[in-house]
Amino acid sequence: MKIAVCVKQIPDPADPGELDPETHALKRDMKLILDESDSYGVEMALQLAEAAGGGDVVLVSMAPHNETNGLRTALAMGAAEAILVSDDALAGTDALGTAKVLAKAIERVEADLVMTGTESSDGYTGTVPEQVAELLGLPSVTFAKSVEIADGVVKAQRQTEAGYDDIECPLPALVSVTAGVVEPRYPSFKGIMAAKGKPVAELSVADLGIDAGSVGWAGAGQAIVDVATAPEREAGEVVEDDGTGYERIVAYLEQLKVL
């Protein structure tokens, strides 16, 4: 069983950074970390490989400045190796361009299963998994909250607006998992030490045979018209509960004619 896991390295959500005033793109010149929503895909992949009696989990990531900090976290969790695509030509790349790059990199892995999160915590377009699946000609199960594999078939529970569907899908396939599908492990000290020696293949756009004009700003096919600060919702009254806080709520509900 060979599993490719797409992981994104993002600015620390505790310090989300800012937009570049010239290009309106999110600045990514700080140290990047593993997107928490991708840690579920990494963990799920590791568990599926273990359940299948072994196999390799290969990370695939696209990031500026040959960033490997987040990849090392996932390698420390137990992934075997990583492919990192990093290229100045990728600045400004949108979701479709990102999917094209990831799909080309995943082709090198010859994976039985491609695993992703549902959406990144910084861009949250939520379209990349399906774009990758379509580019690779794969069936997919998106928004999976439970995943098992038996006899070459993925059995997953896919969230729907009303509940969930049981889905069966033959391999090879792409599965995107929700946060909560499994509990991601913390890297052990041994894992962290081992991760330092694991291979990370660094590739450029040219290495993947991608035309630089189809990615980056030029390939995005969309233009940002302007950026404006949204009107803020004003905070109201905040009171310390002295045992009568509930009376304030009752009075407010009465005022709103809910009671």
Added chain:
Amino acid sequence: METIWVHAEAADGKVASITLEMLAKARALADTVECFVAGDGEAVAATLGEHGASAVHATGELAGGLVGPALAGALADALAAGAAPSAILLGTTKDGRDVAGRLSVRLDAPVITNVVDLTVDGDSLVGTEPIFGGTVNVNTRFDTDKPGIFLVRPKSFVAEPTDGGVAAVHPLAVPDLGATGAARVVNVHVEETEGPKLDEAGVVVSGGRGLGDADKFQMVDQLAKALGGAAGATRAIVDAGWVPYSLQVGQTGKVVKPDVYIAAGISGATQHMVGMKGSKHIIAINKDAEAPIFGVADLGIVGDVHKVLPQLLEALAAR
């Protein structure tokens, strides 16, 4: 703007609210509005027509196939055969995202996501997307000659019927999908709760980590019932397995805009706030005075939910 196509979604013959919301906006922007649906067109033609769609392109039942690859393939073929909408709107739902992703690859055209407003600028449609938890709005337009694909967030527009007649039903053929169509739905589970639906209720009471453990969520349930509303939850307690995902309010859950939203034991993570910040009135109860939820609350009670909620329930029961 000439024509806008809108993704119609329906369950048990009932058209989804997000579809009707998009129709109301599309009608204001374009001369002609048409729908496309994975499923039976006849079952939804009257409602879609009443909300301004002149036609509905329907694939018929998919017999276990997933909506994403089927509808994307069918749409790409229809466009190649000459259909020429200026823009294609889909709701930010599970299926909407799947269709948009696959269609974007088939058309080699980008998707503008998380759209909360749409405006016409000359011949093109401009989408507004909030970032950084809704503190900044970005306006984006397409600069290709292909139809723009927009993923619209629920509750961005207000659904409103018009005096349209029944929409004309046209068949929408699903091509051979090869391997991409191999996934099958083998069972459908509906996790509906009693009372009003979460995204339609006038009052929503949500609980978060501050409740302490799963058993305490019943206080949230009771308060929702007492106020004739629906219960909601944060992603944290859904992920922890306390309540089903169908209760989740937030970026990856439901967007709600009730008259009154009561947040109990919720700190106010960005992912949650984008799903409830549009509520008319917000009441928050949290023991941490620094919690971000107080920044959007009309009435904030800094206190222990384990004390305030039982007192509140008792006071309501005594009325």
